Amino acid sequence: MMKNCLRYFFAFAPLLLTCFTSFSQTSGYSGTGANIDVKYHRAEWNIAPDATKNISGRVTTYFVTTAANVNKITFDLDAAHAFSATYHGSSITTSRTGNVITLTLPGSLALGTLDSVVITYSGAPPAFSNYGEGFEEKSIAGMGYVAYTLAESYGDDDWWPCKADMQDKIDSMDFIITTPSTFRAATNGVLITDVVAGGNRIMTYKHRYPIASYLVSVGVASYNVFDRGTVNISGTAVPIEYYIYSGHGSNPSAQLTAMDFCKQELVVFSNLFGDYPFKKEKYGMYEFGWGGGMEHQTFSAMGFSTMSSWSVIAHELAHQWWGDKVTFASWNHLWLAEGFAKYSEVLAAEFVTGLGQNPVTHRTNIQTTALATSTNPIYLANAEINNSNNIWTTVNDDALYQRGAMVVSMLRKLAGDTKFFQACKNY
Numbered sequence: 001m002m003k004n005c006l007r008y009f010f011a012f013a014p015l016l017l018t019c020f021t022s023f024s025q026t027s028g029y030s031g032t033g034a035n036i037d038v039k040y041h042r043a044e045w046n047i048a049p050d051a052t053k054n055i056s057g058r059v060t061t062y063f064v065t066t067a068a069n070v071n072k073i074t075f076d077l078d079a080a081h082a083f084s085a086t087y088h089g090s091s092i093t094t095s096r097t098g099n100v101i102t103l104t105l106p107g108s109l110a111l112g113t114l115d116s117v118v119i120t121y122s123g124a125p126p127a128f129s130n131y132g133e134g135f136e137e138k139s140i141a142g143m144g145y146v147a148y149t150l151a152e153s154y155g156d157d158d159w160w161p162c163k164a165d166m167q168d169k170i171d172s173m174d175f176i177i178t179t180p181s182t183f184r185a186a187t188n189g190v191l192i193t194d195v196v197a198g199g200n201r202i203m204t205y206k207h208r209y210p211i212a213s214y215l216v217s218v219g220v221a222s223y224n225v226f227d228r229g230t231v232n233i234s235g236t237a238v239p240i241e242y243y244i245y246s247g248h249g250s251n252p253s254a255q256l257t258a259m260d261f262c263k264q265e266l267v268v269f270s271n272l273f274g275d276y277p278f279k280k281e282k283y284g285m286y287e288f289g290w291g292g293g294m295e296h297q298t299f300s301a302m303g304f305s306t307m308s309s310w311s312v313i314a315h316e317l318a319h320q321w322w323g324d325k326v327t328f329a330s331w332n333h334l335w336l337a338e339g340f341a342k343y344s345e346v347l348a349a350e351f352v353t354g355l356g357q358n359p360v361t362h363r364t365n366i367q368t369t370a371l372a373t374s375t376n377p378i379y380l381a382n383a384e385i386n387n388s389n390n391i392w393t394t395v396n397d398d399a400l401y402q403r404g405a406m407v408v409s410m411l412r413k414l415a416g417d418t419k420f421f422q423a424c425k426n427y
């Protein structure tokens with residue numbers, strides 16, 4: 001996929017130096033799928049939120065070979081899962097080393113060959129541990145059992161087989177999610193069908209934009225669905241939709257009122273950054289069992305309390321541009337997502353007057369925290385990105401978010417609004 005960091009450099013040259021650093025992934029990654037370009041996944045998942053945490057599924061991968069004589073293909077899949085694989089309908093030999101699985105093809109594929117494999121798997125994803133998240137099932141008082149995922153940074157292979165990185169985005173995905181009929185599934189893209197039969201509900205979604213593996217998500221719960229109309233982005237009506245746990249009742253008014261500001265922010269950010277990147281599909285927010293927010297592509301996941309936080313709502317929406325469409329090449333450069341999303345909160349306060357927020361106050365608060373924090377660089381060293389717990393430390397958070405936002409603020413000040421926002425559109 002496009003290495004957007006390079007284009008960013010030309011837009012803002014010579015203000016940024018971090019983009020000169022290597023794009024190679026030297027820490028935290030397994031290096032799977034090095035001989036293929038992933039084109040498409042069809043993900044079929046069976047998820048029943050209950051006392052036994054489990055997922056089973058089948059993932060079909062279409063790929064194009066990027067090397068000659070490809071006869072083995074690797075994917076990331078946590079060792080908790082039993083799995084098997086087929087090629088053109090026939091079983092093939094597989095092996096596993098830790099969380100890396102290898103599929104051996106019956107013959108060799110030439111460079112540039114479009115082909116596919118199917119992986120069937122099931123298991124109990126590993127436990128949530130500090131910032132090592134992934135896939136969770138639990139009971140929440142008043143809400144019943146829920147299931148949800150939080151893959152950033154290395155939790156994607158906890159629950160599905162994938163090529164876990166940002167540089168080979170998946171060009172297109174279909175999702176076929178089977179749950180007990182009393183549940184609904186939330187995931188990326190557009191809902192195509194929703195069928196209840198034989199005690200099950202099967203919800204089918206499609207997503208036709210490139211997506212990084214850490215932004216693939218699913219939430220399963222007893223959801224109420226709130227269809228909030230559409231927002232016109234350059235002539236395209238973008239549907240706005242919220243999924244909220246039904247235990248909160250039919251009118252969680254504080255959340256709905258706060259979340260509806262995303263409609264104005266969609267227009268504001270589209271004017272400042274370029275059109276909402278996924279305008280042919282949707283923007284929405286769905287509840288999950290984690291306390292914060294996560295910018296899953298087209299459908300941000302939010303804890304219920306954060307659904308009434310103006311800044312988190314603006315932050316996760318801004319990530320659809322910064323992080324989701326324009327994605328850092330390696331976790332070293334995570335500030336390119338978090339710094340821009342954090343500064344976008346200031347832009348929401350500045351341009352969406354109905355929020356009643358003072359942008360200068362918000363920026364000053366960010367600045368105060370930035371100045372008070374350690375001298376950790378906003379560029380994360382390899383030793384800091386080898387696992388999720390090392391990435392998401394408070395010290396790093398303050399560097400990535402607060403000082404990252406102040407770097408963006410500085411760029412705007414130095415470039416002036418005309419050049420700065422044109423650069424954002426070019427980025």
Ligand SMILES: [Zn+2]
Nearest residue numbers: 315319338341
């Ligand atoms: Zn963020």
